[in-house]
Amino acid sequence: MRLQGTEPGLDALDAGILSALDRDARITMSELARLIGMSAPGVAERVRRLEAAGVLKGFSAEIEPRALGYAIRAMVRIRPLPGKLHLVEKLIDACPNIVECHKITGDDPFLAQLVVRDIEEMDGVLEALAEHAVTSTAVIKSQAVRRRLPPLR
Amino acid sequence: MRLQGTEPGLDALDAGILSALDRDARITMSELARLIGMSAPGVAERVRRLEAAGVLKGFSAEIEPRALGYAIRAMVRIRPLPGKLHLVEKLIDACPNIVECHKITGDDPFLAQLVVRDIEEMDGVLEALAEHAVTSTAVIKSQAVRRRLPPLR
DNA sequence: GTTGAAAATAGCACGAA
DNA sequence: TTCGTGCTATTTTCAAC
Secondary structure, three states: OOOOOOOOOOOHHHHHHHHHHHHOOOOOHHHHHHHHOOOHHHHHHHHHHHHHOOOEEEEEEEEOHHHHOOOEEEEEEEEEOOOOHHHHHHHHHHOOOEEEEEEEOOOOOEEEEEEEOOHHHHHHHHHHHHOOEEEEEEEEEEEEEOOOOOOOO | OOOOOOOOOOOHHHHHHHHHHHHOOOOOHHHHHHHHOOOHHHHHHHHHHHHHOOOEEEEEEEEOHHHHOOOEEEEEEEEEOOOOHHHHHHHHHHOOOEEEEEEEOOOOOEEEEEEEOOHHHHHHHHHHHHOOEEEEEEEEEEEEEOOOOOOOO
């Protein structure tokens, strides 16, 4: 196996495996084997190697927030007030409505994805942040590109 | 089962199921059954119902772009030039380095997540967009909050 | 939702290329 | 090394309750 971070390291079979697992992570190794034309132990071994190489970090469920009553999703840029960077980072982590947050370059250090049931709930979260940071909120209207993999080779 | 979008609709067992599947989507129904204290056919039935209700949209692999040689990740705000909205949307969809894109409110209609191997590749993507849109790029330095579920009840 | 039996699958050792 | 075959344990699925 090649070192992590060097390429390609992935042949067409690995690419097929990753692609299939991305479409349906609960597929059986047998079915996966049929799809790419290998034996089940063979693909299972490759999957283990991809995990060991750090390519496959895990498998997760795609859950639809709307179906849980979270009608609104928004991207929030967050700029902590002077001296409040660490405090704000803790606030962000402690806010259960923030389902993801990146530290980014530029004027606003954080870009968070917010999921709320209604405008009132959104306002509550933003108000709580407002004491220690300036926020810019953009409501998500739709997905132009649904989560997908980058080119695998 | 309650109508999609009405709450709660989820009891503690469903919440446990979703949480466990989010942590590891490839867990067996038997193991999941043990975790939440039910029989295997019982949990399997609940999982089917959560899928039918639109709560569980699917299961996907978490793939680490870095391990594939994509050293840089960035969030790009994209503002199409007048009359170029649809063209830009097509360009975005056709760009394999864009792994996700939201249509949002505000001055910049699109917020895309970009994954590239190096600065040169990033420049190439942004140059291609520059003909038809104004872009603002923020490189992702780290994840402050790793993808997680909102409160399930 | 549970139990129990049949079919499919996973995981292992071993041999071949 | 990496993959395939054949075995056993586990899991899935379906029936009946």
